[in-house]
Amino acid sequence: xxxxxxxxxxxxxxxxxxxxxxxxxxxxxxxxxxxxxxxxxxxxxxxxxxxxxxxxxxxxxxxxxxxxxxxxxxxxxxxxxxxxxxxxxxxxxxxxxxxxxxxxxxxxxxxxxxxx
Amino acid sequence: xxxxxxxxxxxxxxxxxxxxxxxxxxxxxxxxxxxxxxxxxxxxxxxxxxxxxxxxxxxxxxxxxxxxxxxxxxxxxxxxxxxxxxxxxxxxxxxxxxxxxxxxxxxxxxxxxx
Numbered sequence: 052x053x054x055x056x057x058x059x060x061x062x063x064x065x066x067x068x069x070x071x072x073x074x075x076x077x078x079x080x081x082x083x084x085x086x087x088x089x090x091x092x093x094x095x096x097x098x099x100x101x102x103x104x105x106x107x108x109x110x111x112x113x114x115x116x117x118x119x120x121x122x123x124x125x126x127x128x129x130x131x132x133x134x135x136x137x138x139x140x141x142x143x144x145x146x147x148x149x150x151x152x153x154x155x156x157x158x159x160x161x162x163x164x165x166x167x
Numbered sequence: 168x169x170x171x172x173x174x175x176x177x178x179x180x181x182x183x184x185x186x187x188x189x190x191x192x193x194x195x196x197x198x199x200x201x202x203x204x205x206x207x208x209x210x211x212x213x214x215x216x217x218x219x220x221x222x223x224x225x226x227x228x229x230x231x232x233x234x235x236x237x238x239x240x241x242x243x244x245x246x247x248x249x250x251x252x253x254x255x256x257x258x259x260x261x262x263x264x265x266x267x268x269x270x271x272x273x274x275x276x277x278x279x280x281x
Contacts, residue, residue, distance in 0.1 A: 054210065055210060086271075091176075091273060092273055093171065093173075093257065093259075093270070093271035093272045093273045093274065094211075094257065094259075094269070094271035095271075096268050096269065096270075099268070107268075109268075110268075142210070142211070144211070155213050156211075156213065156269075157210070157212075158203075158210035158211035158212070159210050160208065160209060160210045161210070
């Protein structure tokens with residue numbers, strides 16, 4: 052597609068359930084990022100994938116959060132045993148390979164997660 | 168660690184008036200600074216960024232920002248607001264050439280009055 056695609060756009064779940072959020076980056080972009088935007092807060096970095104390198108998971112808030120990127124393209128962010136404080140907009144972004152001068156991030160429209 | 172503070176969560180301006188969005192940062196090393204914009208029902212887009220060199224940076228849609236090291240600021244301005252400028256604006260800071268570990272401000276929502 053022309054841009055970064057995220058699904059679902061909205062997700063309502065019950066506390067304790069697991070959820071999966073999907074991101075389709077722009078074709079040809081080797082770098083993929085996940086951010087979280089909580090109400091009234093700035094965006095918070097979660098995880099970064101670059102090519103075949105080990106992902107930078109330093110932003111994941113707890114071990115309930117994990118992400119994978121299959122085939123260097125689509126990524127899935129999984130939140131296990133969701134808590135109410137996980138409610139936020141989860142944003143995915145992609146970019147061309149960093150260090151090439153083309154590090155501009157392109158963001159998807161996000162997934163609004165609501166944990167009841 | 169670096170951080171960003173945006174002054175004012177909401178700004179209302181008249182069409183044709185100056186738009187001024189304030190951003191102050193803290194960073195222990197020379198920062199890379201960014202402004203992103205999010206229009207309704209769209210993803211974030213890069214407006215402009217400062218890395219090195221000229222401290223006045225021009226971006227898309229007539230916006231510009233000036234890096235002032237002495238004031239640790241990177242305020243965003245546009246001389247004449249247009250209705251299409253209504254959006255949420257985020258200031259961000261990073262360290263190094265890879266901007267993925269951005270620290271974002273809480274955002275400023277701009278409304279434009281006719």
